[in-house]
Amino acid sequence: MSRLLQRLFGRLPIGWLQLTHKRGRFLAALAGVAFANVLVFVQLGIMNSMSTATLRPYEFFRADIMISAKDANAMSEGANVARQWMLQALAHPDVTAGMGLLVGDVPWDRGERDITFTTFGIDPAQPVFLSPEIAAKSALLQVKDAALIDRLARGLPREEAAAIRPQTPLSFETLGRTLTAFDTFAGGGGFGGDGFMLVSDQTFLSLFPERSSSAPDHIFLRLRPGADVAAVTRDLRGLISDKSLRIRSYAEAAQEDLRYQQTQRPTGVIFGFGVLIGVLVGLVIVYQVLSADVADHLREYATFKAMGYGPRFFLGIVIEEALVLGLLGFIPGLAVGTGILTLMGKATTLPLGMTPGMAVTVFVGTVVFSILSGVIATRRLAAADPADLF
Amino acid sequence: MADDMIVEARGLNHWFGTGEARKQALFDIDLALPRGSLTVLMGPSGSGKTTVLTLIGCLRAVQDGSVRLLGHELNGAGEAELTALRRRLGFIFQSHNLHESMTARQNVIMGVQVRPGIPDSLAHKAAARALGLVGLSDRLDYLPANLSGGQKQRVAVARALVGNPALVLADEPTAALDKASAGDVVDLLKRLGTARGTTTLLVTHDNRILDRADRILTLEDGRIVSVTDKTGDPDGQ
Numbered sequence: 283m284s285r286l287l288q289r290l291f292g293r294l295p296i297g298w299l300q301l302t303h304k305r306g307r308f309l310a311a312l313a314g315v316a317f318a319n320v321l322v323f324v325q326l327g328i329m330n331s332m333s334t335a336t337l338r339p340y341e342f343f344r345a346d347i348m349i350s351a352k353d354a355n356a357m358s359e360g361a362n363v364a365r366q367w368m369l370q371a372l373a374h375p376d377v378t379a380g381m382g383l384l385v386g387d388v389p390w391d392r393g394e395r396d397i398t399f400t401t402f403g404i405d406p407a408q409p410v411f412l413s414p415e416i417a418a419k420s421a422l423l424q425v426k427d428a429a430l431i432d433r434l435a436r437g438l439p440r441e442e443a444a445a446i447r448p449q450t451p452l453s454f455e456t457l458g459r460t461l462t463a464f465d466t467f468a469g470g471g472g473f474g475g476d477g478f479m480l481v482s483d484q485t486f487l488s489l490f491p492e493r494s495s496s497a498p499d500h501i502f503l504r505l506r507p508g509a510d511v512a513a514v515t516r517d518l519r520g521l522i523s524d525k526s527l528r529i530r531s532y533a534e535a536a537q538e539d540l541r542y543q544q545t546q547r548p549t550g551v552i553f554g555f556g557v558l559i560g561v562l563v564g565l566v567i568v569y570q571v572l573s574a575d576v577a578d579h580l581r582e583y584a585t586f587k588a589m590g591y592g593p594r595f596f597l598g599i600v601i602e603e604a605l606v607l608g609l610l611g612f613i614p615g616l617a618v619g620t621g622i623l624t625l626m627g628k629a630t631t632l633p634l635g636m637t638p639g640m641a642v643t644v645f646v647g648t649v650v651f652s653i654l655s656g657v658i659a660t661r662r663l664a665a666a667d668p669a670d671l672f
Numbered sequence: 673m674a675d676d677m678i679v680e681a682r683g684l685n686h687w688f689g690t691g692e693a694r695k696q697a698l699f700d701i702d703l704a705l706p707r708g709s710l711t712v713l714m715g716p717s718g719s720g721k722t723t724v725l726t727l728i729g730c731l732r733a734v735q736d737g738s739v740r741l742l743g744h745e746l747n748g749a750g751e752a753e754l755t756a757l758r759r760r761l762g763f764i765f766q767s768h769n770l771h772e773s774m775t776a777r778q779n780v781i782m783g784v785q786v787r788p789g790i791p792d793s794l795a796h797k798a799a800a801r802a803l804g805l806v807g808l809s810d811r812l813d814y815l816p817a818n819l820s821g822g823q824k825q826r827v828a829v830a831r832a833l834v835g836n837p838a839l840v841l842a843d844e845p846t847a848a849l850d851k852a853s854a855g856d857v858v859d860l861l862k863r864l865g866t867a868r869g870t871t872t873l874l875v876t877h878d879n880r881i882l883d884r885a886d887r888i889l890t891l892e893d894g895r896i897v898s899v900t901d902k903t904g905d906p907d908g909q
Contacts (some may be wrong), residue, residue, distance in 0.1 A: 288792070294781060299771075300771075300773045302773070303772060303773030582771045582772075585763070586786075588763050589759070589763060589782065590756070590758035
């Protein structure tokens with residue numbers, strides 16, 4: 283390692299030699315950096331998981347434009363929208379189809395552990411609004427009280443979910459009715475519900491008799507191929523007289539939902555702060571290590587100053603130390619962070635895990651913040667006055 | 673300044689502190705160090721020996737008077753110029769100040785690498801040669817913790833000499849050495865003066881080495897009070 287660094291820097295790897303001279307201290311410093319990395323990884327993992335969970339229900343559907351009530355910040359939030367606006371939108375020449383989406387929570391009392399499904403009531407006769415996996419099974423929903431349930435739902439044993447087939451359906455009681463799950467689809471637990479369920483709009487209305495087909499939670503629209511989504515959205519804003527409605531492209535709606543979860547919801551803000559605190563902890567740890575190291579070697583640095591070494595040389599040593607700490611601390615941090623996220627994902631069924639993007643982000647952040655700590659720590663070098671050596 | 677003068681100081685005054693606490697440390701110092709000479713600077717503690725050493729060594733700014741080092745006027749010189757000049761000097765401190773995490777050879781290499789562009793292999797060879805000169809060929813890869821006090825000081829001497837400096841400034845370099853080792857170190861400096869023209873200014877209280885000096889200056893209360901020139905050179909002060 284020493285020779286490799288010597289070739290890399292074109293000089294003796296003084297930073298490396300200094301750091302590794304006291305093994306115990308070096309390992310403690312690496313553990314500190316790794317700890318900060320783990321903190322950031324876990325917080326980022328949870329934030330990513332929240333993003334994935336937020337966007338997941340949008341993946342079940344295929345739409346170009348989504349019409350929602352003004353307070354509908356998320357797919358499962360907000361007041362209802364009058365179905366008449368869908369009919370009015372269908373008058374636009376570029377709008378080819380419309381579907382109302384009903385949303386509600388359906389509990390499944392399973393004795394030891396209940397499962398709450400975020401349930402979508404759809405029109406099974408319009409598979410064009412469904413993802414290919416769900417569209418292929420949507421005909422099953424035309425049967426009264428039929429359901430497709432989330433095979434990755436939290437609290438649903440995988441082997442039990444795997445056994446659900448049209449030939450071997452699973453019936454269960456909920457909200458005073460008996461639903462029959464004929465098949466499953468891939469969803470997953472989120473920060474709200476334990477999983478998802480799809481039923482027909484008619485089944486949905488029988489589960490929630492107070493709801494009406496004339497007032498769905500959202501309206502989905504499909505446009506003719508090649509239509510300009512932004513232009514049609516603008517047209518519809520002019521066409522629909524209820525100006526309080528949010529008429530957005532489907533992609534915009536998903537992104538606004540995500541932004542809302544990350545910046546307005548307490549969970550998003552807390553996880554964001556968690557990342558910030560992890561970064562600050564890492565910065566302080568690396569600064570402390572480097573600053574103590576500079577203080578311990580002031581006489582040697584003063585000697586080098588006397589010999590004619592300039593500020594860039596000292597900055598180089600401290601940055602070398604910062605990079606060594608950052609790089610070598612990152613590796614165990616990545617390993618432990620991956621392990622923790624995997625365990626948390628298994629325990630919560632949240633989509634938690636290490637992604638290449640997270641690893642690269644944290645790696646780059648570690649290197650940048652290590653260098654920043656090093657630059658700050660070099661301020662202590664001003665105390666190394668070679669005249670004091672005599 | 674005569675070409676063979678490595679250092680020439682004229683009317684050098686120096687103060688420490690400010691306001692009421694301002695105190696003059698040097699008074700009207702004149703001195704000259706000819707190329708290849710070994711000059712010993714003696715005097716009681718607080719007499720100003722170290723101040724002279726640090727001013728000539730470009731470690732403090734010259735406040736009043738003139739110091740010409742290797743043809744450069746130090747009074748008014750910028751930090752970059754002073755740093756560049758320091759690269760042409762060799763420093764030996766009372767405390768060896770070796771880097772504890774670096775081997776003897778690596779410590780000495782630092783004396784070479786201060787000049788950019790010297791190949792790695794050459795630096796290694798020069799360091800080994802310098803350590804050989806001070807009798808430490810068999811301790812090249814020892815850490816300072818595994819060397820005796822005298823051996824550490826000899827590594828420090830090798831570090832000061834490895835870059836073939838024009839001027840060596842040494843502060844009590846023999847304090848930690850036994851008589852034989854002290855004599856060896858001063859003899860080495862003396863030999864380098866003859867062979868390479870290296871000039872040495874050596875601050876010491878060690879009477880054991882006075883017989884090897886070309887010139888002995890004695891400072892008291894910031895003033896040169898006596899000059900003993902064994903070479904008979906009238907430019908000695």
